[in-house]
Amino acid sequence: MAAFAPKALKRDDRRLIIHFDYDCFVSLLQDIFTFIRYFTLGCLIMLYAAVFEKEDPKLRYMPLAVQQKQIIVTCNYEARRQGLHKLQRVTEARKTCSNAVIVLGEDLTRFRNASKENYDFLKRFAWSGRAERLGFDEVFIDVTDMVDYNLEMLNPHSLQSSFFHLSRNDPTLGFAFDCSNIAGHVVPENHTGIDTAMDQDIGSLYVRLLLGSHLAQHLRHQLEEHQGYSSTVGISTSKLISKLIGNVNKPKGQTTLLPPYTTPDNGESNITSFLDEHDIGKIPGIGFKSAQKIRDHVLARPAAFDNGLVYGGTMENVKVRDVRLFPSMGVEVLEKLLGGSGSPKDIAIRVWSLINGIDTSEVGRAREVPQQISIEDSYIRLDAMAEVERELKLLSRSLLSRIRIDLSCMEDHDDVPVEDEGTELATNGTRSSRQWLAYPKTLRLTTRPRPALNPDGTRSRTFNRISRSCDMPSLVLNLSSSIEDQSEVLVRETLIPLFQKLHPEKSGWDLSLMNLCAASISLTAASSRDSAGRDIAKMFKMQERVLKDLKVEEFDAASVNIYSADLDEGALEAVENEPLVATKETSGAVVTNGKDEAIQETQENDHIWESDDEVPGLNYTCTMCGLAVPDFAITAHERFHDLPD
Numbered sequence: 001m002a003a004f005a006p007k008a009l010k011r012d013d014r015r016l017i018i019h020f021d022y023d024c025f026v027s028l029l030q031d032i033f034t035f036i037r038y039f040t041l042g043c044l045i046m047l048y049a050a051v052f053e054k055e056d057p058k059l060r061y062m063p064l065a066v067q068q069k070q071i072i073v074t075c076n077y078e079a080r081r082q083g084l085h086k087l088q089r090v091t092e093a094r095k096t097c098s099n100a101v102i103v104l105g106e107d108l109t110r111f112r113n114a115s116k117e118n119y120d121f122l123k124r125f126a127w128s129g130r131a132e133r134l135g136f137d138e139v140f141i142d143v144t145d146m147v148d149y150n151l152e153m154l155n156p157h158s159l160q161s162s163f164f165h166l167s168r169n170d171p172t173l174g175f176a177f178d179c180s181n182i183a184g185h186v187v188p189e190n191h192t193g194i195d196t197a198m199d200q201d202i203g204s205l206y207v208r209l210l211l212g213s214h215l216a217q218h219l220r221h222q223l224e225e226h227q228g229y230s231s232t233v234g235i236s237t238s239k240l241i242s243k244l245i246g247n248v249n250k251p252k253g254q255t256t257l258l259p260p261y262t263t264p265d266n267g268e269s270n271i272t273s274f275l276d277e278h279d280i281g282k283i284p285g286i287g288f289k290s291a292q293k294i295r296d297h298v299l300a301r302p303a304a305f306d307n308g309l310v311y312g313g314t315m316e317n318v319k320v321r322d323v324r325l326f327p328s329m330g331v332e333v334l335e336k337l338l339g340g341s342g343s344p345k346d347i348a349i350r351v352w353s354l355i356n357g358i359d360t361s362e363v364g365r366a367r368e369v370p371q372q373i374s375i376e377d378s379y380i381r382l383d384a385m386a387e388v389e390r391e392l393k394l395l396s397r398s399l400l401s402r403i404r405i406d407l408s409c410m411e412d413h414d415d416v417p418v419e420d421e422g423t424e425l426a427t428n429g430t431r432s433s434r435q436w437l438a439y440p441k442t443l444r445l446t447t448r449p450r451p452a453l454n455p456d457g458t459r460s461r462t463f464n465r466i467s468r469s470c471d472m473p474s475l476v477l478n479l480s481s482s483i484e485d486q487s488e489v490l491v492r493e494t495l496i497p498l499f500q501k502l503h504p505e506k507s508g509w510d511l512s513l514m515n516l517c518a519a520s521i522s523l524t525a526a527s528s529r530d531s532a533g534r535d536i537a538k539m540f541k542m543q544e545r546v547l548k549d550l551k552v553e554e555f556d557a558a559s560v561n562i563y564s565a566d567l568d569e570g571a572l573e574a575v576e577n578e579p580l581v582a583t584k585e586t587s588g589a590v591v592t593n594g595k596d597e598a599i600q601e602t603q604e605n606d607h608i609w610e611s612d613d614e615v616p617g618l619n620y621t622c623t624m625c626g627l628a629v630p631d632f633a634i635t636a637h638e639r640f641h642d643l644p645d
Contacts, residue, residue, distance in 0.1 A: 009358050013205060013261055015144045016212045016235070017363060018219070019242040020122060022115075022137040023077075023230040023251040063097050066105035069378065073105060077251055111136050118227055123366045125166065125219060132364040140239055141219075142363040147211045154179065154211075164214055175218050182210045183217040184233070184254035187245060187274060205259045209235060213256045220254060237261065240359035241271060243284055261357075271357035276321035283320065285354050285361075288463065290347075293337045294318065298326050324355050369407055369438040369521055375399045376446075376515035383510050392495045395516045396487040403476065403518055404483070407438045434479050440518035444469040445498045448513035465513070468498045472518065 063079035065072045072088045083096040093100060105111070115136040122139050123131035130142035150164055162179035165171065177183070216233045224230050233254035234246025245257045263269050268276075275283070281291035295303040295318045304315045323329060335348035344350070353359065375398045382388060411433060446467035451460050473494055475486055495516075503509045 009353055009356050011262060011358055012360050013237040015142060015237050016147045016208055017237065017239055017242045018141045018143055018212060018216045019234045019239070019246050020139045020141070020220070020223070021232045021234075021243075021246055021250075022118065023232055063100040065093060065100050065102045067102050068105050072102070075100075108136075114229075118223065118229060121223060121227055122219065126366070127168075129365045130363040131366045138243075140242070140363045143212060143215055146215060147208050150211050151208065154207075164211070164218070177214045177218075179210065179214070182256055182258075183213040184235075184256065185249045186256050186258050187248060188258065188270060205237070205261065209237075209256050209258065213254065216254055238357075238359040239361055239363065240284055240354060241274075241357065244278065244282075245274070269357075272324075275355075275357050276319060276324070278320050279317045280320055280323050280355075283354055285359070286351055290338050290351060294323055294334075294351075297333070297337055298322055320355055369523065371521060372517055372519040373399065373402050373406060373440070373521070374515055374517035375402065376513060378513045379511060381510055382512070382514070383507060385506070388499060388511075388514075389491060389496065391514060392491045392499070392516075393487055395514060396490050396495065397483055399516045399518060400476065400483045400486055400490070403440065404434075404479070407440070407521065408434050408436050408479070411435045436477065436524050438521050438523045439477055440472045441520035441522060442469050442518070443472045443494065443498075444515075444517040444519055445495060445502065446513075446515040446517065447499075447502055447509070447511050449503075450510045450512050465515075466502055467515075468502050469519075470494065470498060476518075 061078065063076070063082050063084065065075040065079050065084055067073070067090055070090050072084060072086060072090060072093050074086055075084045079097060079100055082100070084093050084100060088096075090102065093102065115133070119131070119133045119139055122141060123129075125146075126141050126143065127145045128142055130140075132140045134140065146166075149168060153165060154162060159179040161176070163174055163176050165174045167173040212235045216235050220231050220233050230252045232246050232250045232252065234242040234244070234248075235254065235256040236242040236245055241257055245255045248255045257274060258270060260269050261271050280286060280294050281288065283291075286294075292303065295316065298318050299316065303318070331348045331352050334351050338347050338351060375395050377391065377395060379391075382391065444467055446465050448463070448465045451462055453459050473490060475481070475489055478486070
C-alpha cells in the first residue's frame with residue numbers, strides 16, 4: 001500500500017465544537033465543511049479540587065491537593081504555583097509544599113454528582129442534543145445548528161449591536177454581544193478582524209468561529225453563575241482541536257484557533273503549526289502504547305523513561321512535526337507499526353489523520369444512561385485469595401450502588417401497595433417505587449498482574465490487563481434485597497469463579513489493579529421512542545389517566561325521576577332531549593356544564609368503558625381477521641399478519 005500523503009486527507013470544517021474543561025474538574029468539542037456544524041470545547045479546570053473549594057470557599061485561596069492512595073491525583077492552581085503536580089507522591093508533596101491542604105478523594109460520589117449536574121446544565125443549551133461527557137470534567141457540545149441559525153440572523157451593518165438567539169421559538173431568549181470582535185483569546189494573536197472577513201464572505205469560517213466564541217463565553221459565565229464552577233474553553237471545528245486549543249489559556253480562559261485551516265499549496269496552516277509543537281503522546285486519540293511505538297520508530301531506539309514517575313512517562317519528547325515530516329512516514333508505515341492482531345482495522349489512517357489535524361469523530365448525543373459502569377482500585381501488591389475476596393466485596397458494593405443510582409429512578413404510583421418491592425410512602429402520601437430505567441447484561445472482571453522480576457532484579461513496565469465476562473446475575477435487579485446481601489452472593493457465586501478462570505494459580509499473581517464493570521446496558525421497555533421496547537401496561541395506565549376526566553354519562557327519564565322527584569314535566573322533557581355531554585367525575589358528584597348535581601352512580605355507568613364499541617381508540621377493524629384494534633397497535637397488528645405461518 002502506498003504511503004498516504006497529507007494532501008490526500010480530506011478535512012471537514014462544517015462543524016463548530018466547544019470543549020469545556022472544568023477548572024480543577026474538565027470538558028469539551030470538534031470540526032466544519034459544507035452545511036456548518038460547530039463544536040465548542042470547555043475545560044472545567046480540576047473538578048476534584050473545585051468540588052472541595054465549593055464546599056469550603058476558604059480552600060480556594062490555599063494550596064489544595066486531592067489524595068488517592070499515596071498519590072496526588074490533582075491539585076488547584078495555587079498548589080501548582082507552589083510546586084505540586086498530578087501523580088506526585090504524597091510524601092514528596094508535603095516536602096515541596098508544607099502548608100498544602102491534602103484531602104482524601106477515595107469516595108468519588110461527590111465528584112460524580114457534581115459532574116452530572118454540570119453536564120445536565122450544559123446539555124440544555126444544545127439544540128441538536130449533541131453533548132458528550134468525557135470523564136468527570138470535560139464536555140463537548142456541537143453547536144453547529146445554533147451558529148448556522150444566528151449567522152442567518154446576523155446584520156452585517158450593525159455588528160456591534162448583535163443579538164445571539166438561544167431559541168428558535170422565542171426571539172427574546174438570548175444575549176446581546178459585539179460581533180466586531182472575537183470573545184476571549186485567539187491563536188495566532190495577529191489576525192485581520194471581522195471587517196475583512198465580512199467583505200469577503202459573511203459565511204466565512206472566521207465569522208462562524210466568532211459566533212461560537214461569544215456563545216462559549218456566555219455558557220462559561222452561566223455555568224459559573226448558576227453552578228459555581230469555572231471552566232476553560234476551546235472553540236474550533238473538531239473535538240481534537242477544540243480540546244487542545246482550550247489548554248492554551250488556563251484557568252478561566254477560552255481560546256479560539258483562527259483560520260486558515262487549509263492552504264492552497266498544501267503548506268502549513270494554523271492547525272498544522274499549532275499541532276506541530278505538541279508531543280505525539282499528548283494528541284487525544286493516540287494512546288500510550290501507540291505513541292511509544294511511534295517514538296521508538298522516529299528515534300530508531302527505545303525511548304528513555306523516567307522510572308521515578310508512578311505511572312511512567314517518557315523523558316524524550318517526539319513532537320508531531322518530527323513524526324509528520326519523518327522520511328517515508330505515512331499510512332503504510334503506521335500500519336506496520338500499529339497494526340496487527342487485536343488492533344482496530346483503521347488505526348493507521350486514523351492516527352495519520354490526527355497527526356495532520358483531521359478529526360471527523362462526531363460529538364455523541366446525550367444519553368439517559370451510561371454505556372457502562374465500572375469501579376476499579378489499584379494496589380501495591382495483591383497476592384492472597386483472602387485479600388482478593390475482601391477487595392471484590394468492596395468493589396462489588398460500590399458497583400451495585402452505582403447501578404442503582406445511575407440506572408433506576410423513583411416513580412409515583414396510585415395503585416402500588418406500600419409493601420411491594422422497592423415501594424416507599426412519600427411525605428405527601430403518594431406511593432413511590434424504584435423502577436429500572438435500564439439494566440446491564442454483562443459483568444466483567446479485569447485484573448492487571450505485574451510481570452515477574454528480570455534476572456537483574458528489575459521489572460518490565462507493563463499496562464496490560466486481562467479480563468473475563470459473564471451474564472449479569474439476575475439478583476442484581478432485585479431492588480428488595482440489600483446491597484450488602486447482594487454483594488456477598490455476587491462475590492461467592494460469580495466473581496470468585498471468574499477470578500479463578502483468570503488466575504488458575506492459587507497464589508503469586510501480584511496484582512496491581514482490579515476492575516469490575518457492568519456493561520451492555522440496555523434501556524428497559526418504556527414510553528420513550530428511544531427505548532428498546534414499549535411498556536404496554538404503562539401506555540394503558542396513561543390512557544386511563546388521560547381519559548378519566550372525560551366520561552360520557554347517559555340519563556333516562558326514569559333515573560331522573562328517581563333522584564329528582566320535584567322536576568315538572570317541562571323539565572323532564574328538557575332532560576330527555578338533552579344530548580350526551582362530557583362530564584368530569586368528582587367524589588360523590590358529577591360536574592356538568594359547570595354545575596354540581598348530586599347524582600348517585602348506577603351500575604349501568606360502571607359498564608360504559610367495557611363495551612368494545614365505546615372504548616376510545618378502537619376505531620380500526622382489521623380487514624383480515626375482523627378484530628377491533630387500538631390505534632397505537634395497528635402497525636404491530638399488521639406486522640403480525642405479515643409473519644410466515
